[in-house]
Amino acid sequence: MSPVTLGHFRAQARQALADPFLQQALAGATAHFREGRERALAELPDAEALRDHLKAIRRATLARLADHLETFERRAQDAGAVVHWALTPEEATRIVVQIAREHRVQMVVKSKSMTSEEIHLNAALQAAGIQPVETDLGEWIIQLAGESPSHIIAPAVHKTRQQVAELLSRATGQDLSPDDIPALAAAARRFLREKFLLAGMGISGANLAVAETGSIVLVTNEGNGRLVTSAPPVHVAILGIEKIVPTWADAAVWLALLARSATGQPLSVYTSILTGPARPEDVDGPKHMHIILLDNRRSTYVGTSYEEVLQCIRCGACLNVCPVYRKVGGHPYGSPYTGPIGAVISPLLFGLDQYPALPHASTLCTACVDVCPARIDLPRMLIDLRTETVEEQLIPRVDGWAERGAAWVLRHPRWYRWASRMMRWLLRPFIREGRLHLPPRWDPFAGRRLPAPAPRLFRDLWERGDV
Amino acid sequence: MATAARRIAFFATCLVDQFLPEVGVAAVRLLRQAGFQPDFPPEQTCCGQPFLNSGFRKQAIHLARRTIAIFEPYDYIVLPSGSCTAMLRVHYPHLLRGDDGWHERAQALARRTFEFTEFLVHVAEWQPVPTRSLPPVTYHDSCHMARMLHLREEPRVLLKAAGVTINEMPESDRCCGFGGIFSVRVPEVSNAITADKLREAVETRASILVTADPGCLLQMRGMLDHTPIHVEHVAVILARAVGLLDKENEG
Numbered sequence: 150m151s152p153v154t155l156g157h158f159r160a161q162a163r164q165a166l167a168d169p170f171l172q173q174a175l176a177g178a179t180a181h182f183r184e185g186r187e188r189a190l191a192e193l194p195d196a197e198a199l200r201d202h203l204k205a206i207r208r209a210t211l212a213r214l215a216d217h218l219e220t221f222e223r224r225a226q227d228a229g230a231v232v233h234w235a236l237t238p239e240e241a242t243r244i245v246v247q248i249a250r251e252h253r254v255q256m257v258v259k260s261k262s263m264t265s266e267e268i269h270l271n272a273a274l275q276a277a278g279i280q281p282v283e284t285d286l287g288e289w290i291i292q293l294a295g296e297s298p299s300h301i302i303a304p305a306v307h308k309t310r311q312q313v314a315e316l317l318s319r320a321t322g323q324d325l326s327p328d329d330i331p332a333l334a335a336a337a338r339r340f341l342r343e344k345f346l347l348a349g350m351g352i353s354g355a356n357l358a359v360a361e362t363g364s365i366v367l368v369t370n371e372g373n374g375r376l377v378t379s380a381p382p383v384h385v386a387i388l389g390i391e392k393i394v395p396t397w398a399d400a401a402v403w404l405a406l407l408a409r410s411a412t413g414q415p416l417s418v419y420t421s422i423l424t425g426p427a428r429p430e431d432v433d434g435p436k437h438m439h440i441i442l443l444d445n446r447r448s449t450y451v452g453t454s455y456e457e458v459l460q461c462i463r464c465g466a467c468l469n470v471c472p473v474y475r476k477v478g479g480h481p482y483g484s485p486y487t488g489p490i491g492a493v494i495s496p497l498l499f500g501l502d503q504y505p506a507l508p509h510a511s512t513l514c515t516a517c518v519d520v521c522p523a524r525i526d527l528p529r530m531l532i533d534l535r536t537e538t539v540e541e542q543l544i545p546r547v548d549g550w551a552e553r554g555a556a557w558v559l560r561h562p563r564w565y566r567w568a569s570r571m572m573r574w575l576l577r578p579f580i581r582e583g584r585l586h587l588p589p590r591w592d593p594f595a596g597r598r599l600p601a602p603a604p605r606l607f608r609d610l611w612e613r614g615d616v
Numbered sequence: 617m618a619t620a621a622r623r624i625a626f627f628a629t630c631l632v633d634q635f636l637p638e639v640g641v642a643a644v645r646l647l648r649q650a651g652f653q654p655d656f657p658p659e660q661t662c663c664g665q666p667f668l669n670s671g672f673r674k675q676a677i678h679l680a681r682r683t684i685a686i687f688e689p690y691d692y693i694v695l696p697s698g699s700c701t702a703m704l705r706v707h708y709p710h711l712l713r714g715d716d717g718w719h720e721r722a723q724a725l726a727r728r729t730f731e732f733t734e735f736l737v738h739v740a741e742w743q744p745v746p747t748r749s750l751p752p753v754t755y756h757d758s759c760h761m762a763r764m765l766h767l768r769e770e771p772r773v774l775l776k777a778a779g780v781t782i783n784e785m786p787e788s789d790r791c792c793g794f795g796g797i798f799s800v801r802v803p804e805v806s807n808a809i810t811a812d813k814l815r816e817a818v819e820t821r822a823s824i825l826v827t828a829d830p831g832c833l834l835q836m837r838g839m840l841d842h843t844p845i846h847v848e849h850v851a852v853i854l855a856r857a858v859g860l861l862d863k864e865n866e867g
């Protein structure tokens with residue numbers, strides 16, 4: 150993939166801004182989630198204390214991350230699961246493909262997993278001749294469209310009903326009307342049910358993992374997660390190493406805030422707790438369970454100023470309040486992780502050189518900090534990443550000259566006065582009715598007509614005694 | 617100590633100095649009416665926030681240090697900008713952490729730094745006496761003022777006391793789209809966010825959109841074409857309401 154530069158981000162953003170359907174869908178979905186979150190948190194006796202508690206749990210867990218992971222591994226093995234460690238995305242996909250080959254799997258069903266998007270698992274499976282089928286309705290729709298998710302919680306929020314009907318008609322070979330939503334859902338369900346029964350393997354993510362019992366927890370609203378993890382004979386779960394809590398008491402705090410922050414539900418419709426494969430006395434469930442713990446640079450941020458980002462529980466609340474995300478949606482970010490959290494973790498997980506634009510694609514309005522259940526200070530990390538883009542010369546060189554020049558002038562009041570006069574003289578030809586009208590070719594404001602500098606500085610008025 | 621003996625400095629901020637001198641005039645006159653005689657230390661320029669936010673940390677540190685040196689002799693430092701106040705109060709101590717001696721000086725300055733409406737309400741306890749009536753306004757909570765300084769009520773209290781009606785808009789604390797360097801790095805998105813803000817302001821039927829942040833103010837004025845509303849700084853509106861601005865300064 151080519152790097153997500155400012156040029157790339159802006160081009161994609163312009164497309165999003167020019168798409169009235171997308172604008173409406175984004176406004177509607179994010180407002181729905183925002184209102185839901187607010188209502189759901191207000192119902193808690195003390196939501197603020199619970200957020201503090203979650204923050205404390207996440208911080209304490211990361212401080213002893215290795216210990217908790219080892220406990221998890223041991224307990225999961227005791228329960229009969231096989232635990233794999235993957236340092237890189239490539240290693241993770243190799244492990245999945247190997248497991249599939251061992252079991253002669255030709256088709257896998259998947260439930261929604263951001264981690265599998267992170268490692269581009271579908272592409273790796275296809276390359277190995279294994280067919281992946283997404284079973285979360287939203288994920289399936291974007292898989293059919295060959296796109297990437299545009300929202301952590303609602304991956305297909307950018308698709309119109311017409312587009313969905315077309316995609317599903319083609320996939321199921323039926324003629325489906327965009328106006329009959331129950332029929333669309335029924336057709337999808339019928340089609341996917343068959344896949345569940347045929348699939349040799351189910352792949353899921355995990356919203357969190359509980360060390361004390363070696364369990365993983367999966368929250369979904371569609372119930373497809375339960376089928377993915379129980380119908381096929383093999384279940385593979387992939388999760389980042391930071392998704393761990395020591396105890397069930399800690400997990401309860403996480404779960405109390407996850408769905409409330411994400412969609413405004415007290416709990417999602419299904420909360421599945423999976424501990425090892427089916428035991429002999431179980432009537433159903435997979436014969437084999439594999440858990441892949443993915444690092445992908447996460448451990449390198451423990452103990453750094455970016456450690457805080459590993460406290461994220463992937464609720465998506467920060468997306469719904471972000472003024473930038475709300476206007477452009479997920480695609481300009483060019484990453485499975487979008488919005489404010491994506492702007493921070495995409496460069497961290499995949500390299501700042503791959504995502505040089507993302508730290509700059511924020512107004513630093515701090516609305517995300519206000520809603521984040523773990524109170525993660527994303528704007529602080531965006532500024533740190535911007536500083537890295539400057540240090541690593543990932544911004545245009547002229548910007549560097551301009552910034553350094555301006556800073557020097559601002560440290561020397563005499564030059565500041567001189568530069569103020571100079572600026573007025575240079576801008577004079579472009580000032581009409583008190584505003585700047587720069588020719589489109591040089592206009593860095595894309596048509597915004599900023600007020601012109603005042604004829605006199607405040608300091609001049611002060612000195613003349615006009616104040 | 618009597619208020620008259622307290623030394624107070626007015627930090628105009630670079631945007632007010634360059635683009636909005638009438639805001640400085642209004643703020644200083646209001647401070648005088650509230651019983652204070654502000655100084656204007658002439659070496660002041662910019663607090664350095666634009667450099668911090670665009671990733672030029674070294675430059676921001678230089679500007680932070682000189683700003684501290686300029687303003688630390690004063691008992692109060694008052695700024696007509698929520699965002700720059702947040703820079704002095706919240707960012708300086710972080711930026712200068714581990715910087716020999718400067719960290720303590722930054723913290724000491726932070727304790728004496730006030731956003732303009734905050735100062736009028738909590739330190740000066742100024743009571744406006746309205747001399748003329750103004751049309752209804754709507755108030756935009758700028759991001760840093762609302763979320764970093766938690767100053768939401770202060771400007772509203774003053775406006776209401778000055779006899780101004782506030783028609784609240786939905787999500788008054790949603791970003792105006794400025795974001796400093798963001799407005800140049802991703803200008804299309806910046807403009808689109810601002811257009812939404814202006815639309816919602818117009819829908820309140822207020823005739824003036826008021827804010828306490830020069831950055832937001834300039835950004836919103838920049839998108840005013842075809843929008844039947846004015847954008848003003850809270851200091852200007854207050855000064856008008858109590859008769860401290862004559863016509864020539866009304867912009």
Ligand code: SF4
Pocket residue numbers: 410460461462463464465466467468490517520521522523524525
């Ligand atoms: S950063 Fe916070 S708000 Fe955003 S997804 Fe993570 S936990 Fe949720």
